[in-house]
Each structure stands twice: as structure tokens, then as C-alpha cells.
Amino acid sequence: MLPYAAYLRVYEPLTAFAESERKVWADYADSRDRPRRANALNAEHSESVMRLLGMPPQPVPAQESPNAYLRRVEDRLYVCPWQTRLRSWLAFSRLRGTTPAKLMDRLVPKGVAEQIADDFDRFKRQAGSSALRTHIRTTAWHVPPSWFVPFDGNERWLVLGSATPGQDVKTTATGRNLIYVTSMAQARRRAARALNVLRRHLGDVSANFDVEDIARWLEEFHPHSLVELDYGGLVHLMDDDALQADQSVAELSAALTGLDTGQEELAYAMYQRVILRWKSMQQLESAN
Template structure:
């Protein structure tokens, strides 16, 4: 079972990478042994589980992952590196900062936790701020409202999968809900949303929506990149009717338009639909 997580990814064109990396990714794309899109999440999750189940556990891979998610548009190759080591370091740092020391010592032996932190500090000193840029953002048990902003409802791609008799439809393979757009469109929509929020709600309130954070992150990448929102393992928490009814991107866009045109009741109603849908999803984290 995949983790109940969603992903926001940026795929950069091959030409955006340094010359030394272009050949590596071009050869990788032609390889028959690389994980395919249909099994990539399983492979990525499997690697992390094996590390954490080891004795002692290893919260961070010893080497950076050689894998990536790929997209082709006509003859152009787009690459989204997994960056499993960097993402694990960042996640471990957040976990360590938010977890009481005694509980953290039970999760990961103190010596390993300290070594992991030291290794990350060395990496940061050598790589600089640009070396901390990740192509993938992850969130568990929900999709933040700000993640819907870069997309349009017409960019929605839904695959329900097919269940065998007696099988729960949420466990079918091939189940996906994905949005994909160009970087230019993503930046334009994020900028517009930020302007609307600031104009009508003010700087302090608009900051709570994290749209500015997403907009700044998008600016770090090549202008001809692709941006993807993948519901990932969250699709296994939703039945077919719930997935088909999920129009969070369109609803949030309608809320922003309503706010900007003085239709406050429409804006509130659309925003509440999005918020309540995902709050109910988050509550499943503490269900038993």
C-alpha cells in the first residue's frame, strides 16, 4: 500500500541541466531497467521502507538516487529527478525539529540521528542554497489549497482503474488523478492569485494561504518546465464517486474569481467546498 501522500513536481527540459547531466538523463530515458511511471511510486516507497526497516534504520540513503520521473512532449524530454537523498535529509530535519527528543531517540538511535544531521550540514556547506532546490514537494493526507492554484480544471486527468468482482475499487492499480500544465501558465496563475488575495484580504491574511511560497518555488526552475500535481496515494482513500466529484482546482479558481469580482458568497461557498473536502480527508490520519 502506497503512503497517503500527494506530490507537486517540476519537470525541467533536458537542456536546463548541466552538460554532464544531460547525457546521463538521456541515457537513463533510453534504459529498459529504469522504473516506469506506473511503478515508480512503488519503487520509491519500497526503497525508503527497506532503509527504515533495517537494523539500525537509515533515514537517508547513502547516495543520491539515480532515478527520475520523465515526460515527453513531442520530441522534447522533461526530467524530474527523485532526489531521494536530499528530500530525505529535508524531511528528517523537519521531523527532528518537531519531535520531542525522547520520542526521536526511540524512532532513530541518537548516534545515527546526529550523524545524519552532520552529513546534511556538510552537504549544505558544499552545495550552497541552490543545492537545496527540490523538484518534488510532498504532503501527507491532503493537498494544500495553494497547490491547486497553478492549474486549470481542464488540465485534469483521471483514471479510475478497474476492479475485479468483490474488490474494493480504491485498491485498484492504475488509479490516478493528475494535473499537468506549463511553467508559464503555472506562474501566471500563481501571480494572479497572489494579487487577488493581497488586494482583497491584505498581506497578513494572504500569507496564510502559502501561495507566495509556491510562486517563489516555481521561479527557481527553467521557464519552459512542466508542473504536475499528482494525488499519489490519496486516490486510495477516495471511491470512484469522490474522485469524479473532486473538482478542487476549478472550485478554488472560482473562489478567487468570485473574490476578485465582488461575488463574496460565491467565493466563500467555493472555498468552503475545497477546505471541507480536504479537512475530512486529514481526519482519516487519526482514524482507526
């Protein structure tokens, strides 16, 4: 997993899983050996680095991860499986499809790449298209504007820890977080509203397709799920002032409201604040 990445996660209630999986996840939740939330990202990152540094490199783990992120609301358990193998397969397929063959051969030996592709094809034939659903989406160096749509500014949860922008993620305080969590019902409602506003006022623009993609993804899960936006490693690229000032969810919501109520200047100003904030963050990638 990438160190400077953000995550959009869906946690499904335990009852959403097949009966055989329910016991597995219930036992997992009671286990003392499972990775805890505070160090889960580091555990994922360290495991992926070890695979990539191997000889030959292994972009995809041989087995699916048994781990998951967990949330409890009162007495109800919610589960977000890591699905590291599936997510790695999908990411590797995208990389292979967009990278020139000669460069790809330098990154990963051709024999390894072909074996990964064969294994993934076999998995898809045996498991079917429904098995390609991932509970976690990942993006590096920024948060796409469409990811803010399912949330409300009041759902923001910020914890500041000592960190220097740009320092090694593995050495920073684990308590530094910026997270939004909402119900699936609210997330779907907000995505539908955003799509309606964009279509009525802007027509077919690229932003529509991004929001529509998120809306369709949310529809794949149990209606009583939880949806979480986690700034992940990005919080280590931002100082305390930047994190406290980051109100991207509220600003994008204000932009949509302004667009819908004829306040074009407000809509433009709020949208630009979001875009410029994350454009400057993306520029850090080329500086590293």
C-alpha cells in the same frame, strides 16, 4: 515515501541541466531497467520502508537516487529527479526540529540522527544553497489549497481503476490516477494572479504566504518547465464517485474569481467546498 501522499512536481527540459547531466538523463530515458511511471511510487515507497525497517533504521539513503520521473512532449524530454536523499534529509531535519528529544531518540537512535545531521551539514557546505532545490514537494493525507492555484480545471486527467478506499496502496491497480499538468508560464501566471487577488481583498492572511511560497518555488526552475500535481496515494482513499466529484482546482479558481468580482457568497461557498473536502481526508490519518 509516504503511501497516502500527494506530490507537486516540476519537470525541467533536458536543456536546463548541466551538460554532464544531460547525457546521464538522456541515457536514463533510453534504459529498459528504469522504474516506469506506473510503478514508480511503489518503488520509492518500498525502498523507504526497507530502510526504516532496518536495524538500525536509516531515514536517509546513503546515496542519492539515480531515478527520475520523465515526460515527453513531442520530441522534447522533461526530467523530474527523485532526489530521494535530499528530500529525506530535508524531511528528517523538519522532523528533528519539531519532535521532543526523548521521542526522537525512540524513533531513531541518537548516533544515527547525529550522523545524518553531520552528513547533511557537510553536503550543504560543499554544494551550496542552490543544491537544496527540490523538484518534488510532498504532503501526506491531503492536498494544500495553494497547490491547486497553478492549475486550471481543464488540465485535469483522471483514470479510474479498481480500488477499495483504505486498502493497501501496494495492492491497488497502478492505473488509478488524478493528475494535473500545466506549463511553467501558466503556473506562474496563475500564482501571481491569485496573490494579487488575495492581497487586494484579504490583506496579509496565511493563505497569502502559502501561495507566495509556491510562487517563489516555481521561480527557481527553467521557464519552459512543466508543473504537475499528482494525487498519488490519495486516490486509494477515495472511491470512484469521490474522485469524479473532486473539482478542487476549478472550485478554488471560482473562489478567487468570486472574491475578485465582489461575489463574496460564491467565493466563500467554493472555498468551503475545497476546505471541507480535504479536512475530511485529513481526519482519516487519526483513524489509522
